[in-house]
Amino acid sequence: MHAIRLHAFGPAGNLRHEEVPDPVPGPGQIRVAVEAAGVHLLDTALREGLRGPLPEPPRLPTVPGREVAGVVESLGEGVAELWLGRRVVAHLGFAPGGYAELAVVDVDRAHEIPANLDAAQAVAMIGTGRTVMGIGQFAGLGPDSVAVIPAAAGGIGTLLVQYAKNAGAVVVGLAGGPEKVARVQANGSDVAADYTDPAWPDKVRADLDGLLRPAGGTPSATVVLDGVGGEVARHATGLLGPGGRHLVFGWSAEGIRGGEPYLVDGVSEQVLGPVMLREAGGPEPLQTLELRALAEAAAGRLRPAVQRFPLADAAAAHRALETRATTGKVVLEP
Template sequence: MHAIRLHAFGPAENLTYERVPDPEPGPGQVRIAVRAAGVHLLDTALREGERGPAPALPVLPTVPGREVAGVVDAVGDGVAAEWVGRRVVAHLGFAPGGYAELAVVDAGRPHEIPDRLDFAEAVAMIGTGRTAMGIVRFAELGPESVAVIPAAAGGIGTLLTQYARHAGATVIGLAGGPEKVARVAANGASLAVDYTLPDWPAQVRSRLGGRAATVVFDGVGGDVAREAVALLGPGGRHLVFGWSGEGIRDGGPYLVEGVSEQVLGPAMLARAGGPDPLRTLELHALTEAAEGRLRPAVQRFPLAEAAAAHRALETRGTVGKVVLEP
């Protein structure tokens, strides 16, 4: 099979498209003929040799990638043969191996893909979607809510915008540049604003006509987060799930005591509940998409162009979830 391999930590150019041996499923595993593989900002940090929130750096050489969708083409001992031919999507956890034409995963991880989703959309929901469904558990959204969403053209921002609008909230979607702002408006935001303009907070205040924001969904940090938090009224909440504007390797989130709450990790899993909280969130995300309430934004690259996908992601030149297609 063909796969993307990383032999040395460093720039995107270190990702090479190579022919490697086909993986074989072991006992209790299935093999997926990959049709779409997700690319995450964390992948770019790991490629550089910075582990970020990952428990450890991968052992080199490695095939990066932790989210795949495709068709089961082989099973290991102890797995029902009925799996073969099913359209599935799976999150591999922190085990690498997704940027490839074939990937192996424990049989307890895959979900069948709803009919209305293609492979790339399913990948977006299994990773980005499950995170978004965890984040919304921290906010009681309704018609009285005013939600500010920085990076609203991104993968998570797109889904948060749709979810909040479906709940009846007023949504202020922030994005950088006219093209992304247009996408945010088309996605259903009540107001789409270019946060690269110095007067964007004044635009928001004027549009709200005296109303204050009730929640900020912040995956960006930095100056955008500071200005967004200043729009909150008494009792408003700043839900932090990243700081991409500061760089995943450096800096940190913008936090205000008594206002900000970091929502990833154990707190999110506790709210998800169930014997397998991550699977609970994955099922929620796939169900929302299957029923038409959520529609992920996807930007596709050929598998062989993984380096270009990484560069685009690092320079904020992407819209929605970045996906590689073999």
């Protein structure tokens, strides 16, 4: 099979499209003919040799990627025959191997793909979607919420806008550049602003004033759902009214270094992570969130945006992510 391999930590150009031996499923595992593999910003940090949330950096050489979808074409010992030929999606956890034509998955991590989703959409929901479900349930959004969402044209941001609108919230979506702002507006955001314009906070305040004051509302935000950090988030928290919350689930603008995020004075801030899993409940909280995300997509309530790259162009996909030149969830297709 062909796969993307990393032999040395460093820039995106170190990702090589190579022919490698087919993986063999062990006991309790399935082998999937991959139709879509998810690319995450964390992958770019791991490529550089940073461990992020992992116990240690990947061992080289490695095939990156931890989200896959496709058709089960081989079974390991002890796996029921009914899995053969199924369309499945799975998050591989800490195990890499997704950027490939074939991937081995523990069968207890696999979910059947709803009939109305393609493989790329399913991959978007298994990682990005489960994160959105965790953020959304913790944020407790409702008709009285005014949610500010930085990077609203990204994979998580696109789904968060939809989740918040479904909950009845007023949504302020932030994105970089006119094209992305147009996408945010088309996705249903009540207010959309270009954070590359230095005057964007004043524009948002004026838009909220015109939107909320006539209805008797207070023209300020109640929550910032922040996966970006940096100056954008600092200005976003300035839109919060009394009692506002700053919920942090990432800080991509300041890099992924495994450290603590910046702090914003005078704002109730909570860094989401394990707390989202406790809220999910069930014996396997991650799988609980994954199933909820897939169900929301199958029902049409959440519609993931996907940007597709050929598997051989994994390096280009990484560069695009690192330079914020992507919209939606990035996937590789063999």
